Ligand code: NAI
């Protein structure tokens with residue numbers, strides 16, 4: 001069992017799903033976010049921290065032996081919002097990690113790193129990135145930062161290009177992109193306990209019947225997703241007709257993100 005796992009962005013949708021699932025993996029979960037977390041449980045401690053504040057990030061990381069990095073902007077927004085959280089914030093995280101004993105990191109990257117591939121294309125983790133907006137570009141930056149800190153300083157990171165991690169599958173695209181919180185928690189357990197992690201890119205999807213992403217190059221992790229989007233299929237298909245083939249929702253892996261403008265505010 002680990003001593004202390006840090007979860008950044010713990011107040012968000014993924015963080016809230018993960019908290020009970022990660023509790024058995026560590027004596028203490030340190031929950032961090034820019035917003036308050038009022039409901040800490042018995043083995044949880046709370047740190048309020050803006051990823052843009054280097055000193056606060058260093059203090060947040062000190063004493064942690066593994067980090068699940070979820071904190072930041074999670075949708076397509078203006079560069080003014082993305083830059084401090086997802087660019088400066090990731091730099092601060094990696095600087096803090098190397099100063100405080102190289103804890104392993106799970107970096108929540110995104111499918112929007114490869115959002116402009118078409119849905120009929122199948123990718124493994126050697127595919128070149130094709131980000132679908134500023135948010136996707138910020139995740140490319142985070143992946144590059146992880147790679148550099150691994151090569152230069154030995155910080156090990158699991159770069160997880162999460163598909164869609166929500167409690168339920170709510171549209172047709174998610175039948176391919178869905179990741180259950182349970183499968184993500186099992187992946188985190190593997191990444192934090194495997195003898196040598198390295199700095200692999202992993203596609204974060206459950207064992208969905210339709211999938212665009214191939215994780216065969218990271219079999220050494222021993223991760224086997226157990227959940228599937230299939231039980232949601234009938235309800236999703238009954239909810240409405242399939243979008244037109246030229247609709248971004250049906251055309252690109254990043255779906256609607258490819259149709260977003262460059263936001264100015
Ligand atoms: P979310 O938006 O619900 O949660 C993100 C959390 O980060 C929020 O609680 C927010 O307050 C916090 N945050 C924002 N700016 C911050 C800052 N400057 N300093 C500290 N904390 C800050 O997002 P969600 O869905 O929980 O996603 C978690 C992570 O996983 C994000 O990094 C997201 O980009 C990534 N991801 C999520 C996917 C999903 O399907 N939910 C898919 C792909 C990637």
Ligand code: 15L
Nearest residue numbers: 074075110111112163164177
């Ligand atoms: C993401 O990267 C977002 O953080 C999440 O809110 C979803 O939009 C997800 O991708 C998705 O593509 O479904």
